[in-house]
Amino acid sequence: MSAASYFSSLSLLKLAKSVPGGVAQGLIWGLMALGVYITFRILDAADLTVDGSFTLGGAVAVMMILGGCPAWLAVLCAVLAGMLAGFVTGVLHVKLGIPIILAGILTQFSLYSINLRIMGMAANKALSVDKYELLLSSRAIPSAILTSFAIAFVLVSVFYWYFGTERGCAIRCTGNNPALARALGINIGLMKIIALSLSNGLVALSGALMSQFQGFADINMGRGAIVIGLAAVIIGEAVGRGLLGKRLNFYGRMSFAVLGGVMYYLVVVVVLWLRLNSNDLKLITAIIVALFLAAPYLREKRKVSFRRGGKEGAASC
Amino acid sequence: MLKLEHISKTFNAGTVNEKRALCDLSLHLRPGDYVTVIGSNGAGKSTMLNAVAGVWPVDAGRILLDGEDVTGKSEHRRAGNIGRVFQDPMMGTAADMWVEENLDLALLRGEKRGLRWAVTKSDRAFFREQLATLGLGLEDRMTTKVGMLSGGQRQALTLLMASMKKPKLLLLDEHTAALDPATAKKVLEITDRIVEENRLTTLMITHNMKDAIRHGNRLIMMNQGKIILDIEGEEKKNLTKQMLMEMFQKVAGSTIDTDEALLTRNS
Ligand SMILES: Nc1ncnc2c1ncn2[C@@H]1O[C@H](COP(=O)(O)OP(=O)(O)O)[C@@H](O)[C@H]1O
Ligand SMILES: [Mg+2]
Numbered sequence: 001m002s003a004a005s006y007f008s009s010l011s012l013l014k015l016a017k018s019v020p021g022g023v024a025q026g027l028i029w030g031l032m033a034l035g036v037y038i039t040f041r042i043l044d045a046a047d048l049t050v051d052g053s054f055t056l057g058g059a060v061a062v063m064m065i066l067g068g069c070p071a072w073l074a075v076l077c078a079v080l081a082g083m084l085a086g087f088v089t090g091v092l093h094v095k096l097g098i099p100i101i102l103a104g105i106l107t108q109f110s111l112y113s114i115n116l117r118i119m120g121m122a123a124n125k126a127l128s129v130d131k132y133e134l135l136l137s138s139r140a141i142p143s144a145i146l147t148s149f150a151i152a153f154v155l156v157s158v159f160y161w162y163f164g165t166e167r168g169c170a171i172r173c174t175g176n177n178p179a180l181a182r183a184l185g186i187n188i189g190l191m192k193i194i195a196l197s198l199s200n201g202l203v204a205l206s207g208a209l210m211s212q213f214q215g216f217a218d219i220n221m222g223r224g225a226i227v228i229g230l231a232a233v234i235i236g237e238a239v240g241r242g243l244l245g246k247r248l249n250f251y252g253r254m255s256f257a258v259l260g261g262v263m264y265y266l267v268v269v270v271v272l273w274l275r276l277n278s279n280d281l282k283l284i285t286a287i288i289v290a291l292f293l294a295a296p297y298l299r300e301k302r303k304v305s306f307r308r309g310g311k312e313g314a315a316s317c
Numbered sequence: 318m319l320k321l322e323h324i325s326k327t328f329n330a331g332t333v334n335e336k337r338a339l340c341d342l343s344l345h346l347r348p349g350d351y352v353t354v355i356g357s358n359g360a361g362k363s364t365m366l367n368a369v370a371g372v373w374p375v376d377a378g379r380i381l382l383d384g385e386d387v388t389g390k391s392e393h394r395r396a397g398n399i400g401r402v403f404q405d406p407m408m409g410t411a412a413d414m415w416v417e418e419n420l421d422l423a424l425l426r427g428e429k430r431g432l433r434w435a436v437t438k439s440d441r442a443f444f445r446e447q448l449a450t451l452g453l454g455l456e457d458r459m460t461t462k463v464g465m466l467s468g469g470q471r472q473a474l475t476l477l478m479a480s481m482k483k484p485k486l487l488l489l490d491e492h493t494a495a496l497d498p499a500t501a502k503k504v505l506e507i508t509d510r511i512v513e514e515n516r517l518t519t520l521m522i523t524h525n526m527k528d529a530i531r532h533g534n535r536l537i538m539m540n541q542g543k544i545i546l547d548i549e550g551e552e553k554k555n556l557t558k559q560m561l562m563e564m565f566q567k568v569a570g571s572t573i574d575t576d577e578a579l580l581t582r583n584s
Contacts, residue, residue, distance in 0.1 A: 166421075166430035169414070173422050176411040183370065185396030185427035 082204020397427020
C-alpha cells in the first residue's frame with residue numbers, strides 16, 4: 001500500500017467516532033490510576049497487586065451480577081474484595097517483612113487462581129447488557145462517560161478530603177518520611193496497610209466498571225494494568241505541571257492522575273486509528289513509562305557529571 | 318523524670334561485627350534537667366538516645382519515663398512523651414508537606430489520628446503565633462513545602478515540632494552539627510529559650526565542648542558505652558575546655574590520643 005493510499009484510507013470521521021469510547025474507557029482506567037497514585041506517589045511504594053486486583057474487581061462484579069445481584073451491590077463487593085487483596089499485600093509486607101514489590105507480586109500471582117475460581121474455572125465470562133441492568137456499557141457511551149466521570153469526580157473529592165484529615169496526613173507522612181512518622185507516634189505499618197487497601201479498592205472498582213463496559217470479565221484483563229496506571233499517573237503529572245505549573249495543588253494532582261488515564265486511552269485510540277500494530281502498544285507504553293521515570297535521574301546526573309568534572313572553567317568563588 | 322537502669326545494647330551480637338554500644342549504663346534525670354552529652358565518635362551517645370526513644374529494644378536494663386516503665390513499648394507508643402531533633406535537617410520534617418501540615422502532625426504526637434480535617438482555622442492561628450517566636454519569618458510561609466526551606470529553618474521548625482506539645486523529654490542529637498556557625502548559634506539560642514520556657518527535661522548531644530559547657534545545667538561525658546563523667550551545678554558553671562580534656566584523659570586513660578582530636582572537633 002502506498003503512503004498516499006494509506007493516508008487517504010484514514011478517515012477523520014472514524015477517528016472522531018472512536019474518541020468518545022476512548023474517553024469512557026480512559027475515565028474507567030483513570031480510577032485505577034488514582035489507586036496507583038495513592039501507592040506510587042503518596043506511599044512512595046510500587047504495588048504490583050494491581051494487575052490481580054483489577055481482574056478481581058471484574059470477576060466479582062460479573063459473577064455477582066450474573067447471580068442476580070444488583071449492579072451497584074456487585075460493584076461494592078468488588079471494591080471490598082480489592083481492599084482485601086491490598087490488605088493481604090500490606091500484611092505480607094508489614095507483618096511478615098516481605099519487600100513490598102515481592103508482596104504485591106505474591107498476591108497478584110495468587111489472585112490468578114482465586115479469580116479463576118471466582119469465575120467458575122472459566123477464563124472468560126460474558127455479561128450481556130440486554131439481560132442485566134448495568135451501571136454502564138459500551139452500547140451507551142454518552143451515559144457511560146457521564147457515569148464514570150461522576151464517579152471519578154466524587155472519588156477525587158473524597159480522597160482530597162481524606163488526605164487532608166489527620167489520618168490522611170499520617171499516611172502522607174509515612175510515605176514522605178517514615179522515621180519522622182514513627183517519632184511522631186504514627187503506626188507506619190498500619191498506615192501502609194490502610195493505603196494499600198484503599199488503593200486496591202479503587203483498582204477493583206475500575207475493574208468492576210470495565211467488565212460492565214466491555215460486557216465481559218477476562219482472566220487476563222488486568223495484565224499490565226500497573227504499567228498503564230503508572231503511565232496515566234506520569235502523563236497526567238507532566239501535562240498538569242505543564243498547564244498549571246506551581247498552581248497544581250493536591251486536588252489537581254489527583255484529577256490529572258485520572259485525566260492521565262483518559263489521555264493514555266486517547267493515544268491508544270490514535271494508535272489503533274493509524275492501524276499501527278496494537279500488539280506493539282505495550283512496548284510503546286513501557287518505553288514511555290521508562291523514559292518518564294528515568295527523566296528526573298538523568299536530569300540530576302547531567303548536573304553532576306564526572307565526564308564534565310574539572311571542566312567547568314574558572315573557580316566560581 | 319527519666320531513669321535508665323543498667324541499660325545494655327549490643328549490635329550484631331554473635332557476628333564479626335559485634336559491637337557493644339551501651340554497657341550497663343545508668344542515668345537519672347530530674348524534671349527540668351537540661352543535660353549536654355559529649356564523648357568521642359562511637360561512644361554510644363546516639364545509641365543512648367535511640368534506646369530512650371525505643372528505636373529498638375534494649376538487651377538488658379529498664380527505662381522509666383516519669384515513673385512509667387516503657388522498656389517494652391515500641392517507638393510509636395513512646396512518642397507521645399518524647400520530642401526528637403536529629404542531626405540531619407531532612408530527618409525531622411516531611412519535605413513534601415506544608416509547614417502547617419508538619420506542625421499539625423506534631424501537634425497530634427502520640428494521639429489518635431481520626432477523620433477530622435487536619436489543619437483548622439484555630440490551629441493555623443496557633444501555628445502562626447508559634448512560628449513568629451522563631452523570628453525566621455516562617456509565619457508567612459505556612460503553605461510552603463518544607464523541602465523549600467533552608468537547613469537552619471528546617472531545624473528550627475523541627476525544634477518547634479518536637480517541643481510544641483510539651484513532651485516529658487526532649488532528645489537533641491547534634492541538631493546543630495550540619496548548620497553553619499551563625500545558624501547553629503541561632504538554633505541553639507532558640508533551643509535554650511524553648512527548653513527554659515517550657516521547663517523541658519532535655520538531653521542534648523553536641524560535638525562542641527564550648528556549647529556543652531555553655532548550655533544546660535548538667536553535663537555528661539560518655540566513652541565506650543558508659544557515662545564516665547557527670548557534672549552539674551556550680552561545678553559545671555566553672556568548667557573550662559581544658560578541665561574537660563584533663564578529666565577525660567584521667568578517666569578514659571590511654572584512648573586519649575585519638576579521642577582528643579575528635580573531642581575538640583568543631584570547638
Ligand atoms: N543500628 C546500629 N547497628 C549496628 N551498629 C550500630 C548501630 N547504631 C550504632 N552502632 C554502633 O554503636 C556504636 C555507638 O554508636 P553511636 O551511638 O552512634 O555513637 P555516637 O556516640 O557517635 O553517637 C558505634 O560503634 C556504632 O557503629
Ligand atoms: Mg551520634
